[in-house]
Amino acid sequence: MSQxxxxxxxxxxxxxxxxxxxRLSRVIGHLEYVRxxxxxxxxxxxxxxQISAVRSALNGLGKQIINEHIAxxxxxxxxxxxxxxIEEFQKxxxxxx
Numbered sequence: 001m002s003q004x005x006x007x008x009x010x011x012x013x014x015x016x017x018x019x020x021x022x023r024l025s026r027v028i029g030h031l032e033y034v035r036x037x038x039x040x041x042x043x044x045x046x047x048x049x050q051i052s053a054v055r056s057a058l059n060g061l062g063k064q065i066i067n068e069h070i071a072x073x074x075x076x077x078x079x080x081x082x083x084x085x086i087e088e089f090q091k092x093x094x095x096x097x
Contacts, residue, residue, distance in 0.1 A: 030053065034054060
């Protein structure tokens, strides 16, 4: 078990982690497709639509990570009184949005 910066264990559900990594792999594949589109001088409107799809997929992944972090890490931080972990997460959320 790895330790987070605040001393609490930072363990993720293996199935959830697998889903998130699979989703990230699909996003990477999609980005590679966008790159090929640009290299092949495909229609700019189509490229923009694909970039929009990538952005949406990344936002979905971010939401999954936020929800999992709240359900596990932040819940644990609250139970342990780890206000630093909570403040750090709040800063991360502000940067994310």
